[in-house]
Amino acid sequence: MSREGTSSGVRQQIEQLRRELRRHEHQYYVLDAPEISDQEYDALMRRLMALEQEHPELATPDSPSRRVGGAPREGFRQVAHSAPMLSLDNALNEGELRDFDRRVRELLRDAPYRYTAELKLDGLSLAVRYRDGVMVEAVTRGDGRVGEDVTENARTIRSLPLRVENGLDEFEVRGEVIMTSRAFERLNTQRDQLGLPRYANPRNSAAGSIRVLDPGVTASRQLDFFAYLLMSKGELVEASHWGSLERLKAMGFRVNPERILCDSLDGLLGFIQKWEEGRDTLPYEIDGIVAKVDSIAQQVQLGWTAKAPRWAIAFKYPARSAVTLLENIEVQVGRTGTLTPVAHLRPVTVSGVTVSRATLHNEDEIERLGLAIGDEVEVLRSGDVIPKVVRVVTPGEHRRPFHMPANCPVCGEQVARAEGEVASRCINPDCPAKLKETILHFASRGVMDIDGMGDALVEQLVDRGILRSVADLYQLTAEVLAGLERMGAKSAARILRGIEESKKKPLPRVLTGLGIPFVGERTAQLLASEFGSMDALMAADVETLQNANEVGPKVAQSIRLFFDGAHNRELVERLRAAGLQFTHAVEKKAGGPLTGKTVVVTGTLPALSREEAHAMIERAGGKAGGSVSKKTSYVVAGDKAGSKLEKARTLGIPVIDEQELRRLVGADPAATGLGEAAGE
Secondary structure: OOHHHHHHHHHHHHHHHHHHHHHHHHHHHHOOOOOOOHHHHHHHHHHHHHHHHHOHHHOOOOOHHHHHOOOOOOOOOEEEOOOOOOOOOEEOOHHHHHHHHHHHHHHOOOOOOOEEEEEEEOOEEEEEEEEOOEEEEEEEOOOOOEEEEOHHHHOOOOOOOOEOOOOOOEEEEEEEEEOOHHHHHHHHHHHHHOOOOOOOOHHHHHHHHHOOOOHHHHHHOOOEEEEEEEEEOOEEOOOEHHHHHHHHHHOOOOOOOOEEEEOOHHHHHHHHHHHHHHHHHOOOOEEEEEEEEOEHHHHHHHOEOOOOEOOEEEEEOOOOEEEEEEEEEEEEEOOOOEEEEEEEEEEEEEOOEEEEEEEOOOHHHHHHHOOOEOOEEEEEOOOOOOOEEEEEEEOOOOOEOOOOOOEOOOOOOEEEOOOOOOOEEEOOOOOOOOHHHHHHHHHOOOOOOOOOOOHHHHHHHHHOOOOOOHHHHHHOOHHHHHOOOOOOHHHHHHHHHHHHHHOOOOHHHHHHHOOOOOOOHHHHHHHHHHHOEHHHHHHOOHHHHHOOOOOOHHHHHHHHHHHHOHHHHHHHHHHHHHOOOOEOOOOOOOOOOOOOOEEEEEOEOOOOOHHHHHHHHHHOOOEEEOOOOOOOOEEEEOEOOOHHHHHHHHHOOOEEOHHHHHHHHOOOHHHHOHHHHOOO
16 A cells, blocks of 8 residues: 555544544533443543554644643743633622612613523633634633633643534633532542642632643643633624523533523522522532623623623622531541541531531641540531531630541551551451452452453442452352343353453552552562562561662551551462462563663553553563663653653653654564554
């Protein structure tokens, strides 16, 4: 086939993949109606990225692959807005809202008018510009007249279209960037595990995430974008605000469905009351309702003050906190084994809801608050997150200090808290409080790869008492699985086949599957290469463990604590009896092309997993490093390469891509699947 024919075929493949990915993004992130699994979506994305890397001349700024985040930036460019982004006046009670309505009625000289009422999302305003249907610029509100160019970061927001079909030639969409309550809690859980301070609220987290210099960080925060205004060349496009929202929805933007057209002030007050009572059912935080005169002509007639439009107002809900007595502190064990202190409070009403429990996060948070049992405390209720104690109002007369228990309150196993960590953890993988999560992790892709072992199945197996340990997976039979809901013979056979195949997974996968705190895929690979067997690793003391490559005091202590636990040693022996791989040998090529070289892999490579890249380096005689230093020979950088890439550039270390790595080790592209990915 000619080169021109090949290029034409590849171009068609790329465009087809982009169309598919855009449609699935819209189904998932805008309509909340996904049609394919995350794994299927990831496979499409990996194929697109491989093709684009092989054919960089076909790359475009509106490709879905641009969402994964580009290289870090040094700063943000200042950009003037096409029209001012003014803030709104506030109404704090019904009387102030009635005053606003009276002024509107008087200025319009009693002409009929309607309000569009929308939820006031607690996020960050953003203006997004499109040219020929392609997103070209995204600018923060800034001071209302000049904002910051955050285009590369905004590209990572999945609910924000990069290309809009059947739109205007040149237009601007304004909207709100938010972080959902679930994404916010996930972010804080990750920060807890890393020993970092928690973020205060989703609004600040969203604002900070859109302004970080590394788009890869923005991509990891899972932000959302809700559109509320359509403009072209600084002018509004539709004749009414409601019409603008409907046009945006038809163009494929995510528009909040919780909105209403009100023919009267009473209708507006009813909408306000409805969502003050129902705001905790929402998956994100709101702090009020925005009301706008719907007719654009009437908006122009009403005009603006120096600071705000006269045709819109934000009704702000009252603060949601109360003062009560902290009666006791008990400890809950989460799905990952983290021990969380929970405040038991004298019941108190906060925003119409009775609150008797609140999260305290960890010991350090209790110490920071200066909290003790018997104190009077302020409790804040925020979104659908569990209420939290924010301060001590009055110290109790007979206050009692709280201490984290030495043993898990659920299974009695020893509790571990590594040096420098804020979280205390139960290290027993079979602890009933964390068993479901342990099994899901063990069976997941990249660990033991047991296909079909998803949430619903694990839920049934654990709840029915069939699985009391990860090792029980290897006792499952077709008869046992046949008795479960929605389990056919083919599905059962596929699961049993996956369990049997998992016995062939190498020792690094087994170590990752055990769920030892701080031992992820990379550390497991290093440990397996260093010790060569599960037995040698189990026998190593802390000092010996620290001598291993990239194992510091925290990781060494965590490993030793894990293997000192009786439950964990019993689990290991049961897995040994099941036939899992407990030895490991790295085949190094004598005098290979990377002998004496240290190579660090960072970011997401187009066709190789991190594990595959490390194995390729080690087979070529090299050492797969985990951190960049002056001794590093090369850094292999993929998408979302962050601080390691920057350090390599600072130190003047050669930075290469996956293709160059393959050339260095003499790998055959066809043997690794690259030929197929490139459409050859």
